[in-house]
Amino acid sequence: MPKSGKQDVQSLLSRVPVLQGFDTQPWDLRGAQILPAIFEIAEEPAEFLLPPALHPSIPPYATFSLATFPDSPVGPFALAQVRVVGRAGVRPRGYLLGAYTTTEQAAVALRTRWGFALELGEIAIDQRHDRIIGQVRRGGEVILRLELENPEQISGADVAFLDSLHLVRVQQNDGERPLLIQVDPEYVFHSAQRGRPRLPVFQGAAWGTDGRLRCTNPVSAVFVRCDTDLPKLRFALDPLVEGARGRVQIGTVG
Numbered sequence: 083m084p085k086s087g088k089q090d091v092q093s094l095l096s097r098v099p100v101l102q103g104f105d106t107q108p109w110d111l112r113g114a115q116i117l118p119a120i121f122e123i124a125e126e127p128a129e130f131l132l133p134p135a136l137h138p139s140i141p142p143y144a145t146f147s148l149a150t151f152p153d154s155p156v157g158p159f160a161l162a163q164v165r166v167v168g169r170a171g172v173r174p175r176g177y178l179l180g181a182y183t184t185t186e187q188a189a190v191a192l193r194t195r196w197g198f199a200l201e202l203g204e205i206a207i208d209q210r211h212d213r214i215i216g217q218v219r220r221g222g223e224v225i226l227r228l229e230l231e232n233p234e235q236i237s238g239a240d241v242a243f244l245d246s247l248h249l250v251r252v253q254q255n256d257g258e259r260p261l262l263i264q265v266d267p268e269y270v271f272h273s274a275q276r277g278r279p280r281l282p283v284f285q286g287a288a289w290g291t292d293g294r295l296r297c298t299n300p301v302s303a304v305f306v307r308c309d310t311d312l313p314k315l316r317f318a319l320d321p322l323v324e325g326a327r328g329r330v331q332i333g334t335v336g
Contacts, residue, residue: 087132091321095260099193101250106195109312111151117207117216118147119228119279119303127294128166132177133321136168143167144295145176146228148207148216159188160205162218164289170319176244180289182218196312197248197263214305220288227283230303238271241304249321262319270309279303
């Protein structure tokens with residue numbers, strides 16, 4: 083039998099976003115720059131970062147990403163995320179542990195419309211000749227520094243990003259219900275580079291990992307320029323029911 087996540091979902095509910103509803107309209111986000119990286123992680127502690135609906139990946143791994151969006155309905159903003167990867171049935175998904183954004187307007191929309199659990203911070207991506215550096219600061223302290231070394235041009239056809247799952251609370255007639263909502267952007271790639279990832283700084287406590295996210299081996303990193311979106315919500319999962327059985331279509335929730 084496959085393993086299931088061991089996260090105590092009930093203990094998190096007071097800290098997760100309350101979703102306004104499921105009829106949010108998508109945002110087009112053109113001219114984005116995105117720097118994601120994958121690292122293998124220690125297996126046993128990471129099981130406690132996934133809800134029971136998800137199965138840990140084999141091998142276990144996490145994704146770290148920084149993105150800048152120069153044009154959005156709330157103006158320019160940046161977004162940084164840390165996710166641990168699990169499977170909902172057979173489908174790999176990135177389960178959001180923590181995130182930061184750069185403006186209050188973006189924070190409100192991301193929390194209430196797409197369920198991002200996030201705080202405000204300073205986010206920057208610096209492209210140099212030999213590396214690309216992404217950095218997140220909170221209160222003047224660097225809480226994440228991610229580097230892509232020795233970038234080489236690749237085709238955008240070689241790049242694939244995982245859809246995300248966000249733990250939220252939703253209002254129903256009989257009270258609140260926890261759900262994992264799926265956020266599944268689409269991408270049109272204009273350029274892409276690949277290189278070796280480094281993670282010189284990662285302050286796990288600032289990302290809600292409870293000390294359980296321990297990186298072991300670097301896997302890959304890419305840097306892309308693309309057009310993307312924040313999509314209309316379509317699917318959700320019951321966080322306490324194994325993914326294939328707990329999947330619901332958004333139109334049936336209420």
